[in-house]
Amino acid sequence: MKIPPPLHAALAALRSAGGRPRLVGGCVRDWLLGLEPKDFDIEVYGLDYEALGRALGPFGSTDLVGRSFGVLKVRIGGTEYDFSLPRRESKTGAGHRGFAVSPDSNLTEAEAAARRDFTVNAIAYDPIEGRTLDFHGGADDLKKKVLRHTSAAFTEDPLRVLRAFQFAARFEFTLATETAALCRSISDTYGELALERVWGEWDKWALKSAKPSLGLGVLKQTGWLKHFPEIAALDGLPQEPEWHPEGDVFVHTGHCLDALVKLDSWQQGGPATRRLLSFAVLAHDFGKAVTTKQAERRGKLRWTSPEHEAAGGPLAEAFLQRIGAPHDLIEHVRPLVVNHLLHHDGPSEYRDTTVRRLARKVAPATLDDLMAVMRSDHLGRPPLVSAETEKRLGFLRLGAQKLALEHAAPKPLVLGRHLIGLGCHPGPHFKPALDAAFESQLDGAFYDELSGIEWMRNYLRAHPEAVKTPLPRHAPTRPA
Template sequence: MISIESISQALIQAGGKPVLVGGSVRDRLLGTLSKDFDLEVYQLSIDAVEQALKPLGALHAVGKSFGVLKLRNFDISLPRTENKTGQGHKGFIVQTDSELSFEQAASRRDFSINAMGIDLITGELLDPFGGQADLKQGILRHVSDAFDEDPLRVLRACQFTARFNLQIHAETLIKCRNLNAELSSLPRERIGEEFKKLLSAAKPSLGLQALRETGALCLFPELAALIDCPQDPQWHPEGDVWIHTLMVIDEACKLSDSLTIRLAALCHDLGKPETTRMEDGRWRSKNHESAGALPTRQFLTRLALSEDLIREVIPLVQEHLKPCQLYRVRDQVSSAAIRRLATRVNIENLCLVAKADFLGRTTEDAKLGIDPSSEWLLEQAQTLAVHQKGPEPILLGRHLLEIGFQAGPTLGRVLKKAYEAQLDGAFSTLDEALTWYKNSKESLSK
């Protein structure tokens, strides 16, 4: 079995000095488990490292030209220096040097909490920039002026703030703000990866606030528009849409670790800046849920997210008021209405988003954690077995062809009417569906 011990032993026998570096060191100090590990190897060439590790398994040269090999979930690299040659995230010349000191190699890293190492020969913690103390004090501090060379580090600062409940050091905050002009040079894919890490935190609101403090919120105008967008204090005593959204995303994270749920919670009120008006002395945002579809798509596209994911999120935004609306008239809500809703959106997910929306405010009911509407709708949908998706059509084209129906445009129209009838509860089995068709054949042909 490949382990840190087996890898380090092979490297030591070859004359190398392996050091565990990066996030796995930070995670050890926090008492959390790491899935991936980074090792830096001193006093060996990349070819010597490759020869030493070959007996352990297949090596992948993910970046052999700048001294990086991959063995399962271990990245093994040589110490290196990086020199800025142009603008943006990629304008660097990388040079490996196995004779560098650990401090020299670590000086290229972004934050002190990521610039620690564990000497795998002695077990000593190597911490030339005070990362352990910063971690204990909850401070996110840059390592050196090399921080200024990579604008991606601004987004990394924001996601680390959220994931580890850190406060950005005042000098680091200034450096982040000074990099704002270069943020637009970042690839959408890299922006999306950092944002997903931010949303993986227990309290993404901390990272979103950091985006605002650093100025990086300029990358996301759909979110920035929520700031100072007013709300009716009767329903939202907590403040503007930005404050409400921060509360909602944190509530969503208590309910689910699904990226779909978290994105929908974040985007649920993106339609409010466009629709909010003062009417009869009160702030109203009529149809903001449907108006939210466009800014949600624009925002998620900025993150280079998949079309499948975007199509999951948008209906949750468009329908997020539905649990509350249906609950108010629950005595009049038919099974057909719930079945139809299930054809548009995953009701189970919708109830989670709606619950987060309800709890993400400072009303008395929210403080008590009381949200009967989402629980009621979910129970109704579960009873009808449509809580995760709409009912599958019972009557299919092949069934009609088997009884002599001719293929053509009329077939599609009949099947559409049959599905509508199924949603209305006209039939629930194939035999019933065929009987319905025979009884309705004359009217369907019109």
């Protein structure tokens, strides 16, 4: 394993002091999966807390805040690392705070590893001898891409089920049958979880998934889907086979999410973009749960979901609030859900006015965001691919690029200061005048500030009630 040189020097010092340092947890798992380890956690055997501090003191500033847990934080080479002693954990109450944790220098490495959630996270690495220490078959499970609990203590922390959910999606793992059974046995303890911990696992799913549908599959397999009723309502919800040969709405949503994470918009996007797109695609068909019915179409009784996109907005908001999502995210997701169906029913070509108004509708999200959601929806019906839909999406992209509206909605060109410059006193009468100006701007009546001011002069002449003082005789000079 490639270990940062400053950290390696500290590990060697621990060994010289009589300790046995081990890299543990995600860094070992990621390394064995061929990924570059980022966060290094170190467990040290053979030393007490004072000896640990003395050995690490020369390498950087230390933080003793974790002393009661046997954890020492040390900043080495500009990076903070956690060095911990082996410790016992015993369940004392409900929730993630209901544990008694105490360092125990008599613990064996196998016993210490057994407190970890999954076997794939219980593999240790000896950085001095360059070998792995696998006491619970984690390496074999990694090869098989299986998530298996390390011990019966798994059931003491319900968060581990949500960790299984996001691990499955991130690393394309499946859940061992016996582990799924344990998860089902503790389904009623979901309420013990603090909201921020629930959100933390959902956020990792949104940001890091390689195959998001596998995470949803874990929720279904474990019986935990019931804790997210907007998603559970999609499971088994029928769709018209001619239009959706892939299956029900739950299956369709999984296909859409798996298509999303392959798009450039998601792969090249930062955390905010990935988070937004993942949750918008997850929620895009929530409205089908309350609108799906059979109706005659083209001379045949078919499954339809009229106006499900509008019905999905409140459901998406309720779901995101329930899992602790930031308010800003909810504001961005909702308009994408409500407007996601344009690629099916929209025009084959887009006038400038249509593009401007659509960009305004989806704000604070963007047309680029909307097109990613629509394309994911389109690709979520394998093996169907519609040439007409591809054409519509292409025209929308061209229209957005032409008007430079892919990444931002249009902003009003005429503002209150312009009304003041035209002789109006500020007051409630400003709003209807400015709203009318913006609507005309979206319709293409003017394209820059100067022509916008001229439009407003004409509007005020036609609506004298909006003018509190006479208009100046001469048009204002061109703005700087």
